[in-house]
Amino acid sequence: MTDIAQWLTFGADDTVDVRSGKVELGQGVLTALAQIVADELGVDVTRVRMHPAVTDVSPDEGYTAGSLSLQHSGTALRRIAARVRTAALATAAEDLHTTPDELVVKDGEIQAPQGESTTYWAIADRLDVPEEADPITTHTVVGQNVPRVDIPGKVDGSRRYIHDLRFPDQLHGRVLRPPGRDAHLLDVDEAPVRALAGVITVIRDNDFLGVIADDEPAAEKAVTLLARTSRWTHPAILPDDKSLSDYLTTAPADTEVRHDSTEWDSSAFAVRGNRPPTPTLRARFHRPYLAHASIGPSCAIARWDGDTLAVWTHSQGVYPLRAELARWFALPPSAVRVEHVEGAGCYGHNGADDVAGDAALLARAVPGWHVRVRWSRPDELGWAPFSPAMVTEVAVELADDGAIRHWRQEIWSNGHSSRPSSAGNPPLLAALHQGAPPIPSTDPPPPHGGGSDRNAVPGYDLPGLTVVTHVLHEMPLRTSAMRSLGAHLNVYAIESVVDELAARAGADPVEYRLRMLGDPRGRHVLELAAELGDWAAPTAEDHGRGVGYARYKNTGGYCAVVAEVEATTSVRVTRLTIAVDVGQVVNPDGVRNQIEGGAIQSIGWTTKEQVRFDRRDVTSRTWEEYPILTFSEVPPVRVELIDRPELPPLGAGEASIGPTAAAIGNALRDALGVTVRTLPLTPANVLEASE
Amino acid sequence: MRLTVNGVDHAVDRDPDTPLLSVLRDDLGLTAAKFGCGMGSCGACTVLVDGHPTHACDTPIWAVDGKHVRTLEGLRDHPLQRAFVAEQAMQCGYCIAGIIMTSVALTEREPNPSDATVRRALDGNLCRCGAHNRIVRAVLTSHSHD
Numbered sequence: 001m002t003d004i005a006q007w008l009t010f011g012a013d014d015t016v017d018v019r020s021g022k023v024e025l026g027q028g029v030l031t032a033l034a035q036i037v038a039d040e041l042g043v044d045v046t047r048v049r050m051h052p053a054v055t056d057v058s059p060d061e062g063y064t065a066g067s068l069s070l071q072h073s074g075t076a077l078r079r080i081a082a083r084v085r086t087a088a089l090a091t092a093a094e095d096l097h098t099t100p101d102e103l104v105v106k107d108g109e110i111q112a113p114q115g116e117s118t119t120y121w122a123i124a125d126r127l128d129v130p131e132e133a134d135p136i137t138t139h140t141v142v143g144q145n146v147p148r149v150d151i152p153g154k155v156d157g158s159r160r161y162i163h164d165l166r167f168p169d170q171l172h173g174r175v176l177r178p179p180g181r182d183a184h185l186l187d188v189d190e191a192p193v194r195a196l197a198g199v200i201t202v203i204r205d206n207d208f209l210g211v212i213a214d215d216e217p218a219a220e221k222a223v224t225l226l227a228r229t230s231r232w233t234h235p236a237i238l239p240d241d242k243s244l245s246d247y248l249t250t251a252p253a254d255t256e257v258r259h260d261s262t263e264w265d266s267s268a269f270a271v272r273g274n275r276p277p278t279p280t281l282r283a284r285f286h287r288p289y290l291a292h293a294s295i296g297p298s299c300a301i302a303r304w305d306g307d308t309l310a311v312w313t314h315s316q317g318v319y320p321l322r323a324e325l326a327r328w329f330a331l332p333p334s335a336v337r338v339e340h341v342e343g344a345g346c347y348g349h350n351g352a353d354d355v356a357g358d359a360a361l362l363a364r365a366v367p368g369w370h371v372r373v374r375w376s377r378p379d380e381l382g383w384a385p386f387s388p389a390m391v392t393e394v395a396v397e398l399a400d401d402g403a404i405r406h407w408r409q410e411i412w413s414n415g416h417s418s419r420p421s422s423a424g425n426p427p428l429l430a431a432l433h434q435g436a437p438p439i440p441s442t443d444p445p446p447p448h449g450g451g452s453d454r455n456a457v458p459g460y461d462l463p464g465l466t467v468v469t470h471v472l473h474e475m476p477l478r479t480s481a482m483r484s485l486g487a488h489l490n491v492y493a494i495e496s497v498v499d500e501l502a503a504r505a506g507a508d509p510v511e512y513r514l515r516m517l518g519d520p521r522g523r524h525v526l527e528l529a530a531e532l533g534d535w536a537a538p539t540a541e542d543h544g545r546g547v548g549y550a551r552y553k554n555t556g557g558y559c560a561v562v563a564e565v566e567a568t569t570s571v572r573v574t575r576l577t578i579a580v581d582v583g584q585v586v587n588p589d590g591v592r593n594q595i596e597g598g599a600i601q602s603i604g605w606t607t608k609e610q611v612r613f614d615r616r617d618v619t620s621r622t623w624e625e626y627p628i629l630t631f632s633e634v635p636p637v638r639v640e641l642i643d644r645p646e647l648p649p650l651g652a653g654e655a656s657i658g659p660t661a662a663a664i665g666n667a668l669r670d671a672l673g674v675t676v677r678t679l680p681l682t683p684a685n686v687l688e689a690s691e
Numbered sequence: 692m693r694l695t696v697n698g699v700d701h702a703v704d705r706d707p708d709t710p711l712l713s714v715l716r717d718d719l720g721l722t723a724a725k726f727g728c729g730m731g732s733c734g735a736c737t738v739l740v741d742g743h744p745t746h747a748c749d750t751p752i753w754a755v756d757g758k759h760v761r762t763l764e765g766l767r768d769h770p771l772q773r774a775f776v777a778e779q780a781m782q783c784g785y786c787i788a789g790i791i792m793t794s795v796a797l798t799e800r801e802p803n804p805s806d807a808t809v810r811r812a813l814d815g816n817l818c819r820c821g822a823h824n825r826i827v828r829a830v831l832t833s834h835s836h837d
Binding site (some may be wrong): 025026027028147148150151152154155156157159160161163164166215216217293294295296297342343344345346347374376377589593594596597598599600601622623624628629630631632634636637 | 706709710713716717720721722723725726727728729730732733735762763764766772775776779781782783784785786787788791807809810811813814816817818819820821822823824825826827
């Protein structure tokens, strides 16, 4: 049972040791996975020990991304636990001279009707695990608000994040990032830096410039001095951030028709006679680059011993990072060990992999020593991959009665993934400094939910639909995956246009949506959000209420949001009501936390956030320049779950992002009568839309 | 230089300009307070100095010579800690040590703060995961965990 043992073993101290390839990002996934195993085995959840992902030991489950952890790892662990339980019942039945269906499992104790019993641990080494087994249908642990396993250690300070790891032979590294994009090092005077107290070495490799020191303040001082003793080219290569949407729609790009339906189901819509359609409604939407903006800057530790490399990282994928490091250093993958250690909240491909590259490259200069690298705040906000700036244009042909005949959605964007070992293998940041050629980001393929085109297909019953993407060749700013990818702007655009169409048709926005929403699960969340969000109630002056709906990736969780905003000197979200259906709910409180957290992050993206840059470099490098939502700006949020215990669990991390953004935009229109199509919804963008 | 941290006296032999956070984390092994920005603008490093919330990342140790420093590790089964568990008041938790220490100062000054007061007190503590409302609920209900 080697494949089983990689996932699940019985510990000597009456515990169940579980290894998932998915990693804890603050989303509570390890607790949810522990619940699934406990549920299926019939053991107390506190007996389940979740181990961090590490290469060669944990199963290879790729990335922890795309709201897929419960679908992937949860489903796999449930099947494995079912097989183990079935095997244990068979063995126990023999031992206890009865049949498996007579046995009852209580917290790992397998009891026969006549009172005799055994345990998983007593028979663990004698199990003959079948290839398949049916999972249980009555759940005792799944569906419960099991407290998160990681929280006690986070309230008493005992839990170690990657930033907190300390090895006895640990040094501190820092990398001097170039002073601009495509800036190249002309020369550097290393002598004054090497002369500083505590500095061990300076490492230069083409444009890669770093230091190693014996403590962190010394490394900080050294890298600050290095900035002064180095001279760089300073080219002006970035587009004008004041006309970013023009740049996006004119830069060289790969154009692809991602969806084209010419089969119009005219029976669903009254298309009368042969008259030409009413004039097209055309609307163009734009959002800027966005930053991950984790509270903890990226951090990693690396150590070389001969031709082997060990890395501690908060990457979303230990195996893909290993593949990338092995490729870069021309090592067999077996010579590289990558272990996950929790970092600060992670919402996509941030600087975690890059800083691991920094640490690995620096540590090569001091074999046998652990080298810890922690990015600065300005580097974190300036050099981690960004979520792409986008333009989405919607063009709609209407039938006479106001129903939609054809929907065309056209998107201009950089690719949404430059993850290690993804298509084309874009290099880590340190390798770029070494001189590796930049490779533009690409979009994940449609089976993975797409990237620029994520949720570009409206979730309504439309007779005609075309989706076209233009993925840019140039990548003046490095982009990669961030929570919901293109869905944030695509859903905003779709739902804004749907509201305009409802107004043209003289229909209530919720009622208009329901006319073209046949999926009962979609209808349910929309109706529930409207009901709980007091949809029909009047709003005060300068206040508005709006709705947004989407099924994430068109295959994931259903989510509808009713937002209320106050629009005076700025746009302030005052209330959110969210209804969500993510199939079977493994941990209701965990789902609420994810849905509410996603919604609050979306408020920030939609109303405030914007990566700023001049022609040379990113300029939004501090929390003052890249402000995120503060406690006083966070509105009350109600999350209502529709549990579907009979259906598979779907992810919750990203489902609320698009619908929340859309609901805010539509609420703003309700308040001011103005449609704002440029994000964020700052006073300047609102004013421009009003003129 | 002498520091009193969580009631324990420590002699510290470091450059007086060394940030307090570095001494806490690297010399004393008290890693609950986190580095977030190094500029005193995110609150992840918040500790209490003579009862006042202070950013340990940009406070040099000469400024706390002889003063009483309190960190999250100094709390033992504090009502706020119990309330944060009860409300499951975090996602990643990186900001939580700073948030709990800011809240300790607030509730010591004002045992029954209003929702708006809690939010104002925490406006200097950033949370990216969106756990704000849970955190506010935990602070508001902490007195019931006495």
